Amino acid sequence: MKAVELYAGAGGLAMGVSLAGFESQAVVEWDRWACDTIRENQRRGYPAVQDWPLWGGDVREFDWGSISEGIDLVAGGPPCQPFSMGGRHKSFGDKRDMFPATVEVIRRLRPKSFIIENVKGLTRASFASYYQYILLQLEFPEVIRRDGETWLRHLKRLQEEKTSGAAHFSGLTYNVLPSLVNAADYGVPQKRERVFIVGFRSDLGVEWSFPRQTHSFDALLRSQWITGNYWDLHKIAKKNRPAMPARMEGRIRRLDAELIPLEEKPWRTVRDALKDVPDPRRKQKHTFLNHRFQDGARIYPGHTGSPLDLPAKTLKAGGHGVPGGENMMVREDGSVRYFTVRESARLQTFPDGYVFHGSWSETMRQLGNAVPVALGRQVAASVAEQLAETEIKALVNQRLRIRNRA
Incomplete structure (x- = not known):
């Protein structure tokens, strides 16, 4: 065709x-x-x-x-x-x-x-x-x-x-x-x-x-807070797991009594997408293309970054400031850092072998505009x-x- x-x-x-x-x-x-x-x-x-x-x-x-x-x-x-x-x-x-x-x-x-x-x-x-x-x-x-x-x-x-x-x-x-x-x-x-x-x-x-x-938020909630399969998959011990979000308790209780269609898989999270990608701040050799640390990330009103255990917020077409302020991950200790170009490409489901040309802000613009x-x-x-x-x-x-x- x-x-x-x-x-x-x-x-x-x-x-x-x-x-x-x-x-x-x-x-x-x-x-x-x-x-x-x-x-x-x-x-x-x-x-x-x-x-x-x-x-x-x-x-x-x-x-x-x-x-x-x-x-x-x-x-x-x-x-x-x-x-x-x-x-x-x-x-x-x-x-x-x-x-x-x-x-x-x-x-x-x-x-x-x-x-x-x-x-x-x-x-x-x-x-x-x-x-x-x-x-x-x-x-x-x-x-x-x-x-x-x-x-x-x-x-x-x-x-x-x-x-x-x-x-x-x-x-x-x-x-x-x-x-x-x-x-x-x-x-x-x-x-x-x-x-x-x-x-x-x-x-x-x-x-x-x-x-x-093919995927749903309810299936993710069940995997995280009812079966615990999500945390087991990522080898996170019970003592290190975050607390159940209070605003989700009612919904999770209802899910415990309801059936979710078996064909629906859990939403994929930031942790799922990046589990094998090394921290760019560590000085270690790796083979990931476009995977360099970008400094300057900070939280400000309306731009708080993406939690690890949910799908990322919508990637924006820009670098620093308002467009790029959401192109960040929130780490387990509450600190934030910008997604690297490779991490952003993962979130947009580009293959790891596909490289992006240009500066960090330019490549982030390309990724924010992509399907x-x-x-x-x-x-x-x-x-x-x-x-x-x-x-x-x-x-x-x-x-x-x-x-x-x-």
Whole structure:
């Protein structure tokens, strides 16, 4: 299956797409540091990215006519700053809003499916109309905004098409399914809420739903405070275990009397993710790439770091100050230190052999903007499975029609 990756960044979603079995026809990213990260891994011969046709530049300037027909998937995370809780919240008034460019690529390539990822802030009430506008553009990519037409007037025309029924529209349409998900529910050791907008071309007749979660907070609480398996796994003696959080006592008592679905695994914690990674402050030889101590971490209001025995808080795209103030771990003695680049990569489920190019603050920006590889892979694999099933059904139906004619 053939894919095109937009706004690839350091390669999180694109790597997940590749690991799900798609072959990249174009990987587009404008940021030179992120491109350097990908190129450095290509020079090192890292298999997941070695054959990526990387193009460093603006999505709007890429020659989409050079891409052959038959694209199965377009994937990407348009810049999140216009909708981020930490941004200026301009949405359609922000020059970095690349959703129009994303819709244009989908209109031109007519892929069988797409995966679009963005921040939770996109779903805020203040963006409700523009969020609907984005979804309708993706559903009707050939209903193009006219010269001089405001986005609100364009939204009204799209709503009219929707009201009249997509089945009566003769152009290109998609069945669009938006989902707000927490990466921790899919085995990522990080509480990271993101919007995934997945679409399938309407003519394929696909019925798809977002993959079911595989991990849960309740399963973690049971493992820690009812069975004790979590502490046993980490070889922590009872006398050294922290006290049960008072605010969780009621919930834990209820869990002791309830059954948790056996298929749900415990949320993965910072301790789980980093258990074999040495402390960067110790002077010892190790083989971990990008694993250097960064001084200067401190706690201040609103930025308290991530406890060891929960998934990390959402990694932010920045170094010191407000963005990077949460990119810290809280040690058992209550002290804090910054996560190293390698530790942050672990929390984003990048493989240990994947290196990041640039200074600590620059690489942390790349990591804070990335899609966790494991989550991207699960979503892309689900889409690939659905496309394969659809193709098989089409072939079976074709053979039946040929047989009936005979």
